[in-house]
Amino acid sequence: MVIILKAKTTQAEVIKLTTELEAKGVIVSPVIGTELMILGLVGDTSRIDPLQIEANNIVEKVMHVQEPFKKANRLFHPENTIVDVCGQKIGGKKIAIIAGPCSVESEDQITLIANEVKKLGAGFLRGGAFKPRTSPYSFQGLEHDGLELLKKARAKSGLPIVTEIMSPYDVELFAKDVDIIQVGARNMQNFDLLKELGKINKPILLKRGLSATIEELLMSAEYIMAGGNENVILCERGIRTFETYTRNTLDLSAIPAIKKLSHLPVVVDPSHATGKRFMIDPLSKAAIAVGADGLIIEVHNDPEKALCDGPQSIKPDQFGKLFKDLKAIAEAVGREM
């Protein structure tokens, strides 16, 4: 962190600020020029609030020279993090494929899809039980009953289950019943929820917020990791732009950017990114080509009758074909399926 001081700051004022900063555990190196005075801060600046320093009358500007996230930062953890989910690894050589319906609708529906996607190559089953819907009149999910049905589908298919948590009060229940706890885009900055998830050690699939920057996503991961849970998997699921043709705009450039900035695995959700079935195939391929560690794809046996997100859901046969096609792309980028 670099602090630029206002011209005409007195030596006594510089000493006073330096002492205050040193009390926060950093080393302060002053550079005193004739026009400009600069204080360079070295050490762990993560607990120093730049706005608090900027509020000081003698301070002109505060500049970051390092990212504000530490535990999620590749700088301090150069090797890739590999998250273990019931013995399966996410973030290693193997591409993780999470597939399943947007929502759990019935026992028949979820077990049928679970068995189908398992047979076709998926490693994990997704399905929403608690749904974050824009309208309170839309289907809200089967909630606790949905969770029970997911557990039954897991027992029948052998696939670990991925499902979204909405409330910090459900963390204990999810930690017991769910294999990967999903934090949806709308809750990426629900800091109370993130703090609770930091206290457990279940893998967390953290989705990028609708209008969140990459740094904000990594700061949300930092919340979970700061609490002690380092099993975080990031998810790019499209962001809001001026474009209306697609539901969101899939930010594929976020994948290499996150890979450079962080050691955490990152998966891509082409379903919520586009909202359109025909785009799942090309964007899944593109995601693997740019270095994603996995995909989370909505698959439904009868998309026309799906209670949620039918237009973006692909059928099992389309999923099977895509899975086969992805093998060649994975191999071309040194990965495996």
Ligand code: PEP
């Ligand atoms: C979902 O995966 O079911 C979902 C609601 O996604 P998102 O939070 O990315 O909108």
Ligand code: MN
């Ligand atoms: Mn959905």
